[in-house]
Every structure is written in C-alpha cells, then in structure tokens.
Amino acid sequence: MFTAGTHTSAVTMEWAMSLLLNHPEVMKKARLEIDNLIGETHPLEEPDILKLPYLRCIINETLRLFPAGPLLVPHFSTQDCTIEGYHIPKSTILFVNIWEIQRDSKIWEEANEFKPERFERGIEGCKFIPFGMGRRACPGSGLAMRLIGLVLGLFIQCFEWERIGDELDGSMPVLIVSSPSAVKECFTKNDIIFANRPRSMAGDWLTFNYTAYIWAPYGQLWKILRRLTVMELLSSNNLQKTSNVRDQEVVNFTRSFFKFCNGRSRNVDLTNWICTFSFNLMNKIVAGRHLVSEEDAGMGKGIAMIKRLKGIFIVDIPVLNMCDFLPLLRWIGYKGMEKKMSLVHNQRNEFLNNLLEEFRQEKVSVGNREKNNTLIGTLLSLQESEPEFYTEDVIFIAGTDTSSTSLQWVMRLLLAHPEALHKLRAEIDSQVGNERLLNESDLTKLPYLRSVINETLRLYHPVPLLLPHYSSEDCTVGGYDVPKHTILLVNIWAIQRDPKVWKEPNEFKPERFKAMEGEKEGLNNKLISFGMGRRSCPGATMGTRAISLALGALIQCFDWQSMGEENLELSYNSRINIQKNKSLEAIYTPRSNFVQLLSQL
Ligand code: HEM
Numbered sequence: 323m324f325t326a327g328t329h330t331s332a333v334t335m336e337w338a339m340s341l342l343l344n345h346p347e348v349m350k351k352a353r354l355e356i357d358n359l360i361g362e363t364h365p366l367e368e369p370d371i372l373k374l375p376y377l378r379c380i381i382n383e384t385l386r387l388f389p390a391g392p393l394l395v396p397h398f399s400t401q402d403c404t405i406e407g408y409h410i411p412k413s414t415i416l417f418v419n420i421w422e423i424q425r426d427s428k429i430w431e432e433a434n435e436f437k438p439e440r441f442e443r444g445i446e447g448c449k450f451i452p453f454g455m456g457r458r459a460c461p462g463s464g465l466a467m468r469l470i471g472l473v474l475g476l477f478i479q480c481f482e483w484e485r486i487g488d489e490l491d492g493s494m495p496v497l498i499v500s501s502p503s504a505v506k507e508c509f510t511k512n513d514i515i516f517a518n519r520p521r522s523m524a525g526d527w528l529t530f531n532y533t534a535y536i537w538a539p540y541g542q543l544w545k546i547l548r549r550l551t552v553m554e555l556l557s558s559n560n561l562q563k564t565s566n567v568r569d570q571e572v573v574n575f576t577r578s579f580f581k582f583c584n585g586r587s588r589n590v591d592l593t594n595w596i597c598t599f600s601f602n603l604m605n606k607i608v609a610g611r612h613l614v615s616e617e618d619a620g621m622g623k624g625i626a627m628i629k630r631l632k633g634i635f636i637v638d639i640p641v642l643n644m645c646d647f648l649p650l651l652r653w654i655g656y657k658g659m660e661k662k663m664s665l666v667h668n669q670r671n672e673f674l675n676n677l678l679e680e681f682r683q684e685k686v687s688v689g690n691r692e693k694n695n696t697l698i699g700t701l702l703s704l705q706e707s708e709p710e711f712y713t714e715d716v717i718f719i720a721g722t723d724t725s726s727t728s729l730q731w732v733m734r735l736l737l738a739h740p741e742a743l744h745k746l747r748a749e750i751d752s753q754v755g756n757e758r759l760l761n762e763s764d765l766t767k768l769p770y771l772r773s774v775i776n777e778t779l780r781l782y783h784p785v786p787l788l789l790p791h792y793s794s795e796d797c798t799v800g801g802y803d804v805p806k807h808t809i810l811l812v813n814i815w816a817i818q819r820d821p822k823v824w825k826e827p828n829e830f831k832p833e834r835f836k837a838m839e840g841e842k843e844g845l846n847n848k849l850i851s852f853g854m855g856r857r858s859c860p861g862a863t864m865g866t867r868a869i870s871l872a873l874g875a876l877i878q879c880f881d882w883q884s885m886g887e888e889n890l891e892l893s894y895n896s897r898i899n900i901q902k903n904k905s906l907e908a909i910y911t912p913r914s915n916f917v918q919l920l921s922q923l
Pocket residue numbers: 535536537717720721722724725728779784785788789790851852853854856857858859860861862864865866869
C-alpha cells in the first residue's frame with residue numbers, strides 16, 4: 323500500500339513540475355488561480371484544493387500524458403469471456419495500454435501537447451483512466467489527487483521557478499547499435515560527436531566529479547589525459563621500456579603460486595589469485611609497490627585484502643541504471659543503489675587518498691627515482707605545472723577489473739576445452755621450452771595464445787555494452803536521424819556473436835582467428851573488444867600483454883584439472899558485466915619438468 327501510493331504520487335508530482343517548468347504560461351495561470359482564491363494570507367491547505375479547478379486540470383493532464391502505470395497493473399481472467407467478439411480463454415493476462423489510449427489522436431486533439439484546458443469541459447467515458455476502472459481501480463485516487471494537489475499547489479504558490487539542466491520530457495534517446503557497419507559509422511564519421519559520456523548516477527558518485535579519465539567529458543582535461551597515456555605512459559615505446567616490470571610481476575606471481583601448492587596437487591580459488599596478480603600489477607604501475615605481499619598471497623591476510631579491494635573496486639554497480647531514466651526513483655532511494663554508490667565512493671576516496679599520501683611521504687623520505695616513473699609520479703609532477711589537474715583517477719579500476727575478469731574467463735574456457743589448453747601449451751613448449759619462464763619478448767611468437775585471448779574477449783567480454791557514449795550534435799547513423807544528447811550503447815555482445823559475421827558464433831574456436839587472417843575485411847569492426855575511435859581503450863596493448871603473460875605462465879608451468887562441469891553461459895549474466903561474486907576454482911599441479919625451474923625462481 324505504502325509503495326503503491328508513494329511511488330505513483332511522487333512520479334506524478336515530478337512529471338507535473340517538469341511540465342510546468344516547460345510551460346511557464348500554465349504555471350502563471352495556476353498561480354493566478356491560487357492567488358485569487360487565497361491571496362497571501364496563508365499557505366494552501368487541503369480543503370482549498372477542491373476550489374482550484376485549474377490545478378486539478380493540470381494534474382489530470384499530467385496523468386494523461388505521463389500515467390504512473392502506463393500499462394496499468396496486469397489483470398487475470400478467471401473464466402472464458404468475449405471482448406469485442408473475440409473469445410478470451412480463462413487464465414489470460416490482461417494489459418491495458420493507457421499510454422496509447424490517453425494519447426490516441428482519434429480521441430484527443432493535439433494528443434501529445436500539454437493543454438490542461440482540455441479538462442475544463444470535463445472528460446467522459448473510459449478514455450482517461452489513470453487510476454484504472456472497475457473493481458480493481460485504485461482505491462487511493464482521491465487521496466492521491468489531494469496530496470499531489472497540495473504539494474504542487476504549495477510549490478506554485480510559494481516559490482519562483484526556473485529550469486536548470488536537461489528537460490524531463492518523458493524520454494531519453496538511446497541508440498543501441500548491434501552491427502559492424504553501424505559501429506563503423508558511429509566511430510569514424512561521427513566519432514567526435516559521440517566522444518562524450520552521459521552523466522549518470524554512477525558517474526555522479528564514482529568519477530570524482532567527472533574528472534576520472536573514463537568518464538571525463540570530451541574536452542581539455544580528457545585531451546591531456548589521452549595525450550599523457552597514449553603518447554607517454556602506455557605508448558609502445560614506454561611499454562617496451564617497462565616490459566621488465568610486467569615480466570618480473572609474472573615471475574613473482576608464478577613463484578608464490580608454486581610455493582602455495584608445495585610441489586603437489588592443490589585446489590585453488592583462481593579468482594583470488596588472478597585478482598591478486600591484477601591488483602599487484604596495476605598498483606606497481608600506478609604507485610610502485612604491491613598491495614598483497616608474496617607471503618600473504620593466497621593466505622588468510624591476502625584473501626581478506628583482495629576481498630576488501632574487490633568490494634571497493636570490482637563492484638556490481640551498473641554504469642547506467644533505472645534511476646538515470648526515471649530520476650524520481652533516485653529520489654525515493656530505489657533499491658538502495660545510491661547508498662551503495664556513496665559507500666563505494668567513500669571507500670575509493672579513502673583508498674586513493676592514502677595511496678597518494680603514502681606516495682608523497684615515501685618520495686620525500688627516499689627521493690626515490692623509481693617512484694617518479696609510476697603513474698602517480700607522473701600525475702603529481704603534471705599537477706605541479708597545472709594545479710587544477712586532478713590526480714584521483716580511476717585508471718586503476720579500468721585496468722584491474724577488465725584484465726582480471728578476462729583472465730578468469732580465459733581460464734574458465736580452457737578448463738572447459740582441454741584440447742585448446744593442450745594446443746596452447748604445445749605452442750609455448752615449442753617456442754619457449756622448459757628452461758625459462760616465458761616473457762614479453764616471446765609473445766609475438768605465440769599466435770595461438772593471442773587467438774585464445776581474442777576468442778575469450780569475443781565470447782565473454784568484460785564490458786558487453788562498452789561504456790556509454792553521448793552525442794553532442796545531431797547526426798545520422800544507418801540513414802536514421804539521431805538527435806543531439808542521445809546515449810549510444812554498442813552491443814558488442816551481439817556483434818561478436820552475430821551468425822552473419824561469425825561461423826558457429828557461440829562456439830569457443832580460437833582457430834577462427836588464424837583462418838580470418840586471409841580475409842579481405844579481416845577483423846575490422848567485428849572484434850571491438852577495446853572499443854573504437856577516440857574513446858577506445860588506451861590500455862589495450864598493456865592489458866593484452868599482462869593477460870598473455872599471466873595466462874602463458876599458468877599454462878606453461880602447471881597441469882590443470884577442472885572442478886566439474888560448469889555452465890559458462892549461466893555465469894555470464896550479459897548485463898553490464900559478468901557476475902562478480904562467482905569464484906573460479908580448479909586443481910593444479912606443477913609440471914614435473916618445471917619443478918626445478920620453479921624452485922629457482
Ligand atoms: C583485457 C583488458 C581490457 C579490456 C577488455 C578493456 C576494454 C575497454 C573498453 C571496452 C573501453 C571502452 C571503450 C569505449 O567506451 O568505446 C575501455 C576504456 C578504457 N580503458 Fe580499457 N580495457 C582493458 C584494459 C585496460 C588497462 C590495462 C587500462 C589501463 C592501464 C585501461 C584503461 C582504460 C581507460 C582509461 C579507458 C577510458 C578511455 C576513454 O574514455 O577515453 N584498460 N577499455
């Protein structure tokens with residue numbers, strides 16, 4: 323009762339205010355009516371509502387255009403019956419599309435216009451039924467009308483109003499593209515137009531006021547960050563120079579993974595180990611140190627640390643949610659989402675501030691040159707020349723979440739396809755041997771490893787709808803007009819599994835990439851795991867290298883056994899990301915001809 327009444331009344335009030343802000347002449351007329359009745363003697367009271375017909379017309383017109391329940395609540399038939407000559411069987415669900423009825427141009431003049439005056443003449447019949455009809459009609463309609471009238475009346479009577487921000491006009495245009503040709507159009511011809519990101523509730527909380535790289539508006543700050551990453555930090559030159567950091571991380575990881583099993587078979591929570599590797603690698607690059615020490619990895623303290631970090635950085639918060647499309651839901655605290663976001667924001671803030679503070683102190687006390695080569699070192703020196711430049715960036719999150727999720731998927735797939743695992747191992751054995759651990763310079767000689775990763779990103783992408791883009795101008799895509807301020811979602815899940823583009827699209831077949839090498843079009847616009855155009859992933863090369871190295875080492879040095887059948891499709895909830903709370907477990911044993919090498923790492 324509480325939910326039914328609160329939600330519907332609040333939605334209607336919000337729509338009414340939005341319509342009034344769009345139609346100041348209606349607002350003026352409503353105020354005149356209130357002023358004539360009450361003057362300035364007292365604020366509007368409930369009994370006054372009945373004496374304000376124009377205010378009532380405004381509420382009715384709002385309920386006509388934006389009914390709180392556009393399909394009413396479903397009804398259910400208990401017997402056979404007929405409607406307009408059609409036989410309707412027992413147990414039929416009935417939906418009443420009042421959105422359609424109340425905007426039907428055969429019934430309403432200028433059906434989509436906001437014209438409260440139309441209700442002055444009274445409305446007959448069942449063309450206006452925002453509260454339903456018959457036995458199950460809303461019993462709270464009278465109370466709702468009074469409540470809405472009172473709040474709206476007080477707003478109009480007591481305050482001056484002016485609209486700021488975007489209009490609430492009943493729709494937020496969203497363009498979903500699911501074909502390679504449309505993707506190409508969006509990110510070539512229209513690339514600058516779609517180079518923005520929409521504002522959203524998640525953005526409001528988790529992007530440090532939209533200064534974080536992945537959410538920054540297309541402008542000066544984003545351009546500086548892009549230049550810094552693409553030309554410097556993540557450039558192929560710099561990646562070459564820093565390859566020893568990643569190689570060393572893989573050595574550390576493999577060594578502690580070997581120690582953990584003590585030379586024997588052991589069950590392992592791979593999710594925890596993969597996250598340990600990813601967090602440690604990213605933190606090394608960002609701040610020059612590990613988060614989980616080698617002794618703690620896989621043990622109680624390390625597991626607790628990873629759990630805490632996942633709770634802060636790898637959280638199941640969709641980048642867009644219902645509240646972004648129905649702002650009122652935000653106001654009523656829909657599903658506690660905003661509360662969760664504010665909590666995560668505080669935790670991230672605290673974590674990143676500590677990281678920065680610690681970094682500054684260490685740098686002062688040690689004067690460490692190594693520290694200057696880290697991401698924070700570079701950002702801090704940049705901040706010295708450009709003080710408004712922000713350092714609390716979440717590049718850390720962008721890289722850790724996607725890399726660790728992809729690494730988990732690739733291991734899941736290989737455990738489910740042992741023939742692919744053996745083929746991959748044979749490639750590594752033949753190119754690297756068993757006298758040393760593979761390193762970055764080997765990667766160009768391991769095409770099957772690359773294909774396995776591509777195939778994983780094709781089937782189980784960590785960001786199946788990319789990140790949302792937002793258009794800054796009108797444009798056309800596929801011959802359709804796309805208005806300014808449209809959210810663009812790229813359904814790479816559909817594109818990368820499209821049977822018109824991929825043979826046996828749902829099968830895990832890394833070999834397909836070798837076969838496609840000779841094709842004219844190649845992978846163009848079909849495999850877009852790192853996005854396309856200006857806002858594509860600047861960490862693509864580094865991310866791929868890190869995954870390849872860690873995966874290569876796991877396959878090169880250990881034998882693997884799955885813990886049982888697992889339904890991969892079910893683990894992939896194809897929402898905005900995979901289920902974050904499902905751990906991947908397996909049994910591993912050091913390969914006998916690698917024990918010596920592993921003991922010497
Ligand atoms: C397997 C690993 C990775 C995958 C699959 C991946 C994928 C993506 C995707 C799909 C986007 C969005 C593109 C778009 O909006 O059109 C993106 C953006 C981004 N990625 Fe990655 N990424 C990975 C690793 C990394 C790494 C390691 C870093 C950092 C070192 C990173 C940093 C970023 C940043 C900063 C953006 C935002 C770019 C912008 O808005 O201009 N990513 N990534």
